[in-house]
Amino acid sequence: MIVADKKPIEEIIDMVKGYRKILILGCNECVTVCEAGGKKEVAVLASALRMYFMNEGTKIEMDEITLERQCDHEYLEEIRNSMDQYDAVVSLACGVGVQFMAEKYFGSPIYPGVNTCFMGVTEERGVWSERCQGCGQCILDRTAGICPISRCAKRLLNGPCGGSTKGKCEISKDLDCAWQIIIDRLKELDRLDDYEEIAPIKDWSTERAGGPRKVVREDVRQ
Amino acid sequence: MRLQYPSNINIIKLPCTGKIDLIHLLRSFEKGADGVYVVGCLEGACQFTSGNIRARKRVEQAQEILEKIGIGGERVRMFNLSSSEAPHFVQAAVEMTENIRDMGPNPIKTAMQKAA
Amino acid sequence: MSTKTPSRLEKILDSGQLAVTSECGPPRGSDPEAITKKAEIIKDHVDAINITDNQTSVTRLSSLAACIHLKLMGIESTLQMVVRDRNRIALQSDILGAASFDIHNILCLSGDHQMFGDSPQGQNVFDLDSMQLIQTVRLMRDEGKFLGGDDIKRPPKMFVGAAANPFADPFEIRVPRLAKKIAAGVEFIQTQCIYNLDKFELWMKEARDRGLHEKVYILAGVTPFKSAGMAKYMKNRVPGMDVPDEVVKRMAGVPKENQPEEGIDICVETIQRLKECEGVRGFHVMAIEWEEKVPEIVERGGLYPRPEDL
Ligand code: SF4
Ligand code: SF4
Numbered sequence: 001m002i003v004a005d006k007k008p009i010e011e012i013i014d015m016v017k018g019y020r021k022i023l024i025l026g027c028n029e030c031v032t033v034c035e036a037g038g039k040k041e042v043a044v045l046a047s048a049l050r051m052y053f054m055n056e057g058t059k060i061e062m063d064e065i066t067l068e069r070q071c072d073h074e075y076l077e078e079i080r081n082s083m084d085q086y087d088a089v090v091s092l093a094c095g096v097g098v099q100f101m102a103e104k105y106f107g108s109p110i111y112p113g114v115n116t117c118f119m120g121v122t123e124e125r126g127v128w129s130e131r132c133q134g135c136g137q138c139i140l141d142r143t144a145g146i147c148p149i150s151r152c153a154k155r156l157l158n159g160p161c162g163g164s165t166k167g168k169c170e171i172s173k174d175l176d177c178a179w180q181i182i183i184d185r186l187k188e189l190d191r192l193d194d195y196e197e198i199a200p201i202k203d204w205s206t207e208r209a210g211g212p213r214k215v216v217r218e219d220v221r222q
Numbered sequence: 223m224r225l226q227y228p229s230n231i232n233i234i235k236l237p238c239t240g241k242i243d244l245i246h247l248l249r250s251f252e253k254g255a256d257g258v259y260v261v262g263c264l265e266g267a268c269q270f271t272s273g274n275i276r277a278r279k280r281v282e283q284a285q286e287i288l289e290k291i292g293i294g295g296e297r298v299r300m301f302n303l304s305s306s307e308a309p310h311f312v313q314a315a316v317e318m319t320e321n322i323r324d325m326g327p328n329p330i331k332t333a334m335q336k337a338a
Numbered sequence: 339m340s341t342k343t344p345s346r347l348e349k350i351l352d353s354g355q356l357a358v359t360s361e362c363g364p365p366r367g368s369d370p371e372a373i374t375k376k377a378e379i380i381k382d383h384v385d386a387i388n389i390t391d392n393q394t395s396v397t398r399l400s401s402l403a404a405c406i407h408l409k410l411m412g413i414e415s416t417l418q419m420v421v422r423d424r425n426r427i428a429l430q431s432d433i434l435g436a437a438s439f440d441i442h443n444i445l446c447l448s449g450d451h452q453m454f455g456d457s458p459q460g461q462n463v464f465d466l467d468s469m470q471l472i473q474t475v476r477l478m479r480d481e482g483k484f485l486g487g488d489d490i491k492r493p494p495k496m497f498v499g500a501a502a503n504p505f506a507d508p509f510e511i512r513v514p515r516l517a518k519k520i521a522a523g524v525e526f527i528q529t530q531c532i533y534n535l536d537k538f539e540l541w542m543k544e545a546r547d548r549g550l551h552e553k554v555y556i557l558a559g560v561t562p563f564k565s566a567g568m569a570k571y572m573k574n575r576v577p578g579m580d581v582p583d584e585v586v587k588r589m590a591g592v593p594k595e596n597q598p599e600e601g602i603d604i605c606v607e608t609i610q611r612l613k614e615c616e617g618v619r620g621f622h623v624m625a626i627e628w629e630e631k632v633p634e635i636v637e638r639g640g641l642y643p644r645p646e647d648l
Contacts, residue, residue: 008290009287009290010290013291040243040244043245044244044248044287047248047252048248048290049291051251051291051293051330052291052292054333054334054337055293055329055333056333057333057337153451154449154451154462154467156448156467156468157470158467158468158470158518158522160511161448161468161506161578162501162503162506162530162578163450163506163577164506164507164508164577165506165577166507167508170451170577170578171451177507180508183510183511187510192510192511192514195514196517196518196521198469198473198521198522199470200470201470201473201474204465
């Protein structure tokens with residue numbers, strides 16, 4: 001899933017002050033799972049903002065809606081008829097949802113209510129960690145299923161570096177060295193000999209470096 | 223022995239403090255409560271393993287938000303008592319009441335009155 | 339083996355004599371004297387001087403510019419190049435730049451992560467890794483080609499080195515990793531500072547078992563401790579460093595004023611012992627901000643005088 005973190009409330013206050021009627025818009029997908037932008041977080045943010053502005057003596061009206069997703073047209077369309085009444089929207093979806101809102105409701109100010117962080121997993125409740133950077137040319141087949149691009153601090157395709165210590169990355173004792181895991185997995189799979197194959201220089205054009213990306217699938221396109 | 227606790231307190235009974243959500247705490251303040259305190263079992267003594275620990279975290283979240291929005295984080299607190307400790311219950315009530323008195327009324331209430 | 343480049347370091351190694359290299363860190367400013375003075379102190383005792391490339395991710399005068407200063411003094415240098423800060427365009431461009439000044443040695447490194455230095459908020463690049471940088475220099479030199487496939491006019495003539503850390507984890511791939519670097523085309527290796535001699539000798543033995551010592555020149559890295567405090571720091575704080583407790587105890591066991599001398603003694607003893615280790619083809623003496631001690635270490639290690647014209 002896409003993992004996001006809450007934005008500090010003071011940042012959101014700063015964004016919305018001056019508006020009279022605001023929509024706080026949650027998303028029922030990834031940000032709900034990572035407890036940053038689902039229905040519950042929408043309610044909490046709205047309540048906190050109401051109290052803040054009330055206390056300031058400013059009257060702001062606030063509506064709370066949580067859509068099934070904010071990255072698909074059909075769900076965003078559900079609010080089309082009510083969009084006129086809002087001076088601004090704070091979207092608690094990931095950056096993708098915020099932008100799709102902005103593109104669809106071109107004349108409305110849309111603000112981000114979360115910090116979108118990465119694609120990752122729930123290690124345990126309250127702990128999420130990165131697993132993929134969407135490089136566009138997956139190499140997990142050659143790295144025993146562990147991604148050195150997202151999980152090695154230096155993105156080494158031929159790691160580990162000399163800083164790997166007791167299974168931890170040189171940058172932090174709290175971070176596993178991706179290459180230690182790769183090597184452990186290779187051993188487990190009885191494929192340690194594969195370690196000596198040199199990973200070729202990567203074509204990064206399918207990654208961020210190549211500019212904004214697009215997937216077009218004629219086979220499913222309508 | 224029946225002990226008296228301050229009469230300004232409105233008690234809401236729950237099977238377990240783990241039932242409390244952050245939004246419940248915030249809503250009470252939005253509705254004008256001057257303070258909210260959560261009384262749970264002693265840590266480690268929760269019948270549902272960790273309900274009271276969850277409650278403590280939510281209380282802490284509420285404190286942080288209330289502090290940041292200018293209502294005052296001290297208005298919400300968590301007390302852990304065992305059910306047989308009636309005197310402690312009263313003590314907590316008195317302590318909380320005094321604490322809130324010092325802080326004055328919930329500014330939201332004043333603002334609402336002004337706005338009305 | 340026969341030499342493939344005009345590098346003096348390569349010639350000495352090829353002749354079968356023990357080579358000696360050292361290193362200097364460029365200054366955090368633009369005064370060239372900071373580097374030329376250090377080089378002046380050690381130049382007669384070493385065959386080539388490594389110039390570090392923004393080591394520990396602290397911004398400094400560029401490695402290439404410092405190499406050029408040395409070149410102008412007639413001193414052979416080894417250009418250290420980390421893949422942290424430059425993409426393949428900049429790496430290849432700097433290699434050509436160095437070659438245009440006839441800088442004949444290069445050391446291909448990944449580089450410490452930038453969070454250790456003065457720009458923890460900066461971006462990093464890591465377009466290639468150190469293994470792939472070795473391949474790149476070899477491609478440019480041997481095939482006269484850029485990574486993009488075009489021909490290079492006057493290809494660089496560089497003797498290609500890399501670092502090896504016999505102590506980093508996981509230990510079981512330490513020798514395979516050396517083999518991998520050799521397969522990528524590395525010609526000389528400078529190791530991480532050696533304090534755990536037993537572990538180093540085990541690594542060398544495993545390398546010999548695979549015949550790797552005949553495919554690459556291995557220079558053993560040594561660094562004298564200035565104090566017991568430094569020994570403790572290196573033991574506990576520097577990732578990938580292996581300082582046995584006995585060594586720390588030995589340093590701490592002498593009065594403070596004698597510790598520098600003790601550190602030099604340990605360093606010299608290390609050299610003497612490793613001279614006997616088959617496959618060690620020279621020494622890389624890194625006296626961090628203590629260059630004035632390099633001549634003494636080299637002399638007491640029995641590595642002086644250095645070979646004259648070859
Ligand atoms: S190799 Fe690329 S696509 Fe595969 S997990 Fe890593 S970043 Fe994601
Ligand atoms: S220690 Fe491991 S994860 Fe960290 S940079 Fe080095 S190889 Fe990558």
